[in-house]
Amino acid sequence: MMTAGRPCRRDAERSLVGTVMLLAGLSGASLSLARSGSVFGLDTVLCFAAGVAFAAAHLLLAAARFDGDQVISALVAAAAATGYASVLRLRSDLALRQLSFIWIGAGVMVAAALWQWKGRASGSGMALAVGAAALLLATLVLGQERGGARSWIFIGGMGFQPSEFAKIACVLAGADALSALPACREAPSPSAAPHRAGLGQMWALRPVRMLFLIWSVIVAFTVFQRDVGTAAIIYISCVALVYVASGNRLVVIGSAALGAAGVAMACKFFPHVGVRFAAWSNPWADAAGSSYQVVQAFYALGSGGMLGRGYGSGSPWLIPAAPTDMLFAASAEEIGLAGSLGVIAIYFLLIGHAYACAMRGRSPRQRLAAVGAANILAVQAFVIIGGNLGVLPLTGVTLPFASYGGSSMIASLALAGILLGATARTDAGGDYDSSGGDGP
Amino acid sequence: MxxxxxxxxxxxxxxxxxxxxxxxxxxxxxxxxxxxxPxxxxxxxxxxxxxxxSIVDRNGEVLAESLERGADSRVYRGPGSLAPLVGYAHPTLGKSGLESTMDPWLTGRGWSYSRTGLLSTISRQPERGYSVRLTIDSHTQRACEAALAGRRGAAVVLDAANGEVLAAASCPWFHPALLESAWDTVIAREDSPLICRPLAGLYPPGSTIKPAIAGAAIDMGLASSGTVYDCRGSIRAGGAIISDAAGAHGSIDLGTAIALSCNTAFVHLALEAGARLPEALGKFYLSRSLPLDAPMAAGTLSGEASDEALGQLAIGQGDLVVTPLHVAMIAAAVVNHGVMMRPRLVAEIYSDSGAVVKRSSPGVLGVPMTAEAARIVAGGMLEAVEWGTARAANLPDYVVGGKTGTAENPHGAPHAWFAGFTQHAGRKVALAIIIENGGSGGQVAAPLAGSVFRAVLSGR
Structure with a gap:
């Protein structure tokens, strides 16, 4: 229950978001200087406005006396501001659209955080997941194809990707169902053996059976949309969530084997997946053809060097799909190794901090929700940065908070909101399961 | 959990x-x-x-320049016989010659392209590329061009003391400005006007290799200034008989053997040297290309040491082909006390404001023969010009040494060669000149050498 008079001013968040806002304004000024020769140009205002979205989010959270973590939203703001500067540099014509996505997303983040905090999210996971599955089915029937994947629905000219929102539903459904497992309760004393849940034990619970079913349906529909990257992200994140909830290593090993088999099948039945794998294993074999995109990313990375060529001096648009899938490599040319290590560091700190916060969650459901959201963000960031760097086969997914795209931006910020809400120290409204928490 | x-x-x-x-x-x-x-x-x-x-000669005479931004407006000036060396930079035909090898400098990215990121934002990309000053002297180049007089051939002039290439004339040539419209005819021409003959033309050296063989033989202890050889007019090398056109020379010393270009004496020395000879000639870079800032062909000296191969090697025939620059380098080593200087074509790179960003300095490439051997060989080459086969190169007021060559080849009449040097007022200049299918070296090439030497020494 919310305690009156508790300090909820969120001073740390104010300082951090303020710093990010200032840095966003500075990167905008640098961009403006490089492009128009003036420090105070449109670019400065736009970048600053992207930072202001998170200042507004901060004020809303403080006004609602939300007492959760204060670092997460600042790091999300840093990722979004860096990404926004890169998108703005590549496509000025998309600047206002992307800015509105950030503002809408920041609002969604606050709403999701408060929704999660107040406990209204509890029990809604399965309903959302069923809705997401229905939407995916509708996409399969009615959707349109973009970039090899049939994952778009158009309503009145505005397109969106249901698979982005299916990720959130998967996380919430997982948190709801798996928190019922006894293995989620902490051992009464550090010396006692931790609880583990066997597969049979899990299967015996009806909510868990239903969860596995709806997860499989969502992953299968995503694969049928030929959006193998997103399917892999959901699959890996959910397996990691089951591992955290159950402690069952066999689940991990079995799922890895099943995943490998699935990838082999995908290579066989979807020609574009096999081509992506071939392009990854030897990018120089067909540099002008199938691996054109990744080879152009290498040239951009190399041309950036240690310190980068500076905003406005590079040619990042030479990489196909630069503002969306290839944003990391495209921005690396101008911000250099120093900048790309900085970008990696932002995600490292954000997700690392999210896991650390998840450990302090006040109930198993809150912890699992935080872990699930962090999993999705971690796997997606790794898959796409790794794809840009040639570590993994390139998949058409976005860099969370940074890449251009409304569905992706809003869904990523909603996940960040769920993460935030799950870190709340106090219980704002009857969470149905708060018995196992180690909160205050 | x-x-x-x-x-x-x-x-x-x-x-x-x-x-x-x-x-x-x-x-x-x-x-x-x-x-x-790329x-x-x-x-x-x-x-x-x-x-x-721009590309300019050593005195600043413009050889190639751009009148505006971009690759479309390249203008070529200067001696036409330099065209194959300077090459061309063309938006559709690509780049060749120095325009290709010096491209990173000419386009302003000679410095590390990638590590200047932050700086390039402040200073912007350089507006103009760097310019290249060559060691080529247009005056000497024109003298070579006049000597070739439209015949197929090449001439290369070196400053033996510091390795600077003063002239590299190639004939025939084709003006780059007309290249695009005439491309199909030009590449079909049998006289290959796009090949830079002094650096990339490969010819059997003929008797111009003999100074190198003499130097190697002296350093092996097989001959010295007093050694007398009895020339009977022919000698057996493996399955082949090699003879002298002039008949038996009788008893001759090494200097006279060079002056008269006695095949029998040199085949005799080569057979005595055996497998050591290809190894010693390798020090003259005859088995590879010389380090240079322009495209350069490699010599084809092999390590084969059968009697037959050695006999052909001794008279510069057989499988061996080298470039005129290789031959000039031998003469340069002879006049420079056995020290072969690294050949240099680019004197300096300078920015639009005139600031020199890179300057080449003389360097020693190798010492293929001792100073004593070089002195004896030089003596023989002086005799050759004084009264021997190369006397058509004689200049009354200057010290000139040389060696002629008449290289048999499968394309018709023999190639006429002259390789030599001159010394005047402390300068040491080496020259190699070849007229393709020109006939006798002594009658065709040697007289041209005289005119080039006179122009080099009196011109400045």
């Missing part, structure tokens, strides 16, 4: 470390190679915005 969350945290840390390592690999370890790769589209794009630097 916290320990399981901490395992995910550990996996995430490992993942980030992998990403950071991969980023470091592409942006630091292999960055320069990727940035400078397939990197940034390079072609950068050229469109740059004012390409």
């Amino acid at each position: 916290n320990h399981r969350i901490s395992r995910l945290l550990g996996a995430w840390m490992v993942g980030c470390a992998v990403l950071a390592l991969a980023a470091t690999y592409y942006q630091a370890v292999t960055a320069d190679r990727l940035a400078a790769s 397939a990197n589209p940034r390079i072609a794009n950068a050229e469109k915005g740059i004012w390409r630097g």
Whole structure:
């Protein structure tokens, strides 16, 4: 229950978001200087406005006396501001659209955080997941194809990707169902053996059976949309969530084997997946053809060097799909190794901090929700940065908070909101399961 | 379940470390190679915005310049016989010659392309590329061009003391400005006007190799200034008989053997030297290309040491083909006390404001023979010009040494060669000149050498 008079001013968040806002304004000024020769140009205002979205989010959270973590939203703001500067540099014509996505997303983040905090999210996971599955089915029937994947629905000219929102539903459904497992309760004393849940034990619970079913349906529909990257992200994140909830290593090993088999099948039945794998294993074999995109990313990375060529001096648009899938490599040319290590560091700190916060969650459901959201963000960031760097086969997914795209931006910020809400120290409204928490 | 969350945290840390390592690999370890790769589209794009630097001779006479930004407006001036060396930079035909090898400088990216990121934002891309000053002297070049007089052939002049290439004339040539319209006819022409003959033309050296063989034989102890050889007019080398056109020379010393170009004496020395001879000639770079800032062909000296191969090697025939620059380098080593200086074609690179960003300095390439051997060989070459086979190169007021060659080849009449040197007022200049299918070296090539030497020494 919310305690009156508790300090909820969120001073740390104010300082951090303020710093990010200032840095966003500075990167905008640098961009403006490089492009128009003036420090105070449109670019400065736009970048600053992207930072202001998170200042507004901060004020809303403080006004609602939300007492959760204060670092997460600042790091999300840093990722979004860096990404926004890169998108703005590549496509000025998309600047206002992307800015509105950030503002809408920041609002969604606050709403999701408060929704999660107040406990209204509890029990809604399965309903959302069923809705997401229905939407995916509708996409399969009615959707349109973009970039090899049939994952778009158009309503009145505005397109969106249901698979982005299916990720959130998967996380919430997982948190709801798996928190019922006894293995989620902490051992009464550090010396006692931790609880583990066997597969049979899990299967015996009806909510868990239903969860596995709806997860499989969502992953299968995503694969049928030929959006193998997103399917892999959901699959890996959910397996990691089951591992955290159950402690069952066999689940991990079995799922890895099943995943490998699935990838082999995908290579066989979807020609574009096999081509992506071939392009990854030897990018120089067909540099002008199938691996054109990744080879152009290498040239951009190399041309950036240690310190980068500076905003406005590079040619990042030479990489196909630069503002969306290839944003990391495209921005690396101008911000250099120093900048790309900085970008990696932002995600490292954000997700690392999210896991650390998840450990302090006040109930198993809150912890699992935080872990699930962090999993999705971690796997997606790794898959796409790794794809840009040639570590993994390139998949058409976005860099969370940074890449251009409304569905992706809003869904990523909603996940960040769920993460935030799950870190709340106090219980704002009857969470149905708060018995196992180690909160205050 | 916290320990399981901490395992995910550990996996995430490992993942980030992998990403950071991969980023470091592409942006630091292999960055320069990727940035400078010809397939990197940034390079072609950068050229469109740059004012390409000029190529000038040692006195600043413009050989190639751009009148405006971009690759479309290249203008070529200067002696036509330099055209194959300077090459061309053309938006559709590509680049050749010095325009190709000096391209990174001419387009202003001679400095590391990738590591100037932050600086390039402040200073912007250089507006103009760097200019290249050659060691070529247009005056000497024109003298060579006049000597060739439209015949197929090449002439190369070196400053033996510091390795500077003063002239590299190639004939025939084709003016780059007309190249695009005449491309099909030009590449079909049998006299190959695009080949830079002094550096990339490969010919059997004929008797011009004999100074190198004499030097090697002296250093092996097989001959000295007092050695007398009895020439009977022919000698057996493996299955072949090699004879002298002039008949038996009788008892001759090494100097006279050079002056009269006595085949029998040199075949005799080569057979005595055996397998050591190809090895010693390798020190004259006859088995590879010389280090130079322009495209350069490699000599084809092999290590084969059968009697038959040695006999052919001794008279510069057989499988051996070399460039005129290789031959000039032998003469330069002879006059420079056995020391072969690194040949230099580019004197300096300077920026639009005139500031020199790179300057070449003399360097020793190798010492293929001792100073004593060089002195004896030089003596023989002086005799050759004084009264021997090369006397048509005689200049009354100057010290001139030389060696003629008449190289048999499968394309018709023999190639006429002259390789030699002159010394005047402390300058040592070496020359190689070849007239393709010109006939006798002594009658065709040697008289041309005299006119080139006179122009070099009196011209400045």
